[in-house]
Amino acid sequence: MKALRLYGVKDLRLEEVDRPVPREGEVVLKVAAAGICATDLKAYNYGSRTKVPVTLGHEVAGVVVDAGKGREELLNKRVTLNPNIFCGSCFYCLRGEHVLCPKRYAIGIDVDGGFAEYMVVPAAAFSVGCVQEIPDWLSMEEAALVEPLSDCLRGQLKLGLSAGDSLAIFGAGPIGLMHLLLAKALGLSKIIMCEKSEARARFAERLGADHVVLLSEGVDVAKEVQRLTGGEGVDAVVVAVGVPDAQRDALRVVRPGGAVNYFAGLPAGVKGVEIDTNIIHYKQIRVLGTSMSTPVEFKKALDIVASGRVDLKQLISMRLPLIEGVNGFSEAQKLENLRVILNP
Ligand SMILES: [Zn+2]
Ligand SMILES: [Zn+2]
Known part of the structure; x- marks a missing residue:
């Protein structure tokens, strides 16, 4: 499959990599839409704060195409997720302040994310309620933008x-x-x-x-x-x-x-x-x-978008196929662009 991977400052490559296989408790999404965000541009321009290479992309929506043991009921479901994975049991998680969890890590920043045809959703994302089903009437690109709205x-x-x-x-x-x-x-x-x-x-x-x-x-x-x-x-x-x-x-x-x-x-x-x-x-x-969002804030943001009270489509200024992802990054830096969406 194709994936857009960051190797270092201004070193973004479209590569052919193995399609991931879900382990127990995980699912694999066929990514439908992923937004390029300022965090991605920061990693691209100044270097990622974690190890590279990594597949960027943390504002994602997709369809579950492979389910690991215990997640079979999610097959073919359209989902979006809070890309921050929290432990759910530390001092902060217990107080509902998941964003301060010292064990937190993020999909598309610390581990491979959604600028790819397929991506893994870790088991831990489910145990704290980070994965949400997308209502039928909501488009994948709007669902992908629930993440920044939740912040x-x-x-x-x-x-x-x-x-x-x-x-x-x-x-x-x-x-x-x-x-x-x-x-x-x-x-x-x-x-x-x-x-x-x-x-x-x-x-x-x-x-x-x-x-x-x-x-x-x-x-x-x-x-x-x-x-x-x-x-x-x-x-x-x-x-x-x-x-x-x-x-x-x-x-x-x-x-x-x-x-x-x-x-x-x-x-x-x-x-x-x-x-x-x-x-x-x-x-x-x-x-x-403030930065990031807790699982409940993410769910509320999804509900707001699903209610039609916030129309995120207005903020999408460009849609590009994943294979033009490198170009998408230069487009996303331009003042005239708002959100650039990649469609694998
Ligand atoms: Zn973001
Ligand atoms: Zn925690």
Whole structure:
């Protein structure tokens, strides 16, 4: 079978490898759709944090075509999965904070993933509820994008957002836009996107952002957000872009008593960001970070997409066959592209 494997920085190869065979408790999926995500691009541009070679791809949906002992009832089922595999029994898993599990590993990052014709789902994925059946009416490509949406859902739940709140989102890339769609579905009253690229800002408007602040020289984003919120500032901020200025500005645009989520990590090489902690102290704001999602957050995200309240198709800007995967990686880096989907 064909697989898109990362060997090192900018060294991605389409290879012929053996089709996997499931062991007891595992299944093999025929991959139908897999999204190229910023994490994949980071591994491609700066190196994977784990051993290579590895088949990338952690936003996947497929059909069970081979079932190991004990999983026979899953044959021919369409499934998607939380690619993070948790132990289910450690200090954190027991508290429902699976994402902090010290034994966690991820499909498509630590072990072979979905940029291949077939992929293995480890037995452990089933024991903590990471594998979900896809409803008939949902397309495979939408199901593949449940994974990043589930991360956004966790981010918004941890912020404590509720209907009627106002939110500023820094970055109108695919993840920032997913936050926008989700926040709209949650019933927020005002969503302000802060973005540098004019094209992406306009797209955010088309997707229903209430206001867009186009970040450029001479624009004071804090003043703009104040003006748009009657002088108050927003209830919460999601920083969906790995930019130090955005992390600092987030503290300035949030209202006293509000909350900020540093949702995007900083790129490799950026060592730290100087922030004025007095802002946190005097405004009495809550600053947090989230990444990944727990099994229940993943299931909820799937249910939201299945309900039709969040239409992820709008974020797919390109579909390519797996054999054009290397090209797909260069396409995914372009500003004009949102999600690129590979179809093995
Ligand atoms: Zn991802
Ligand atoms: Zn654990």
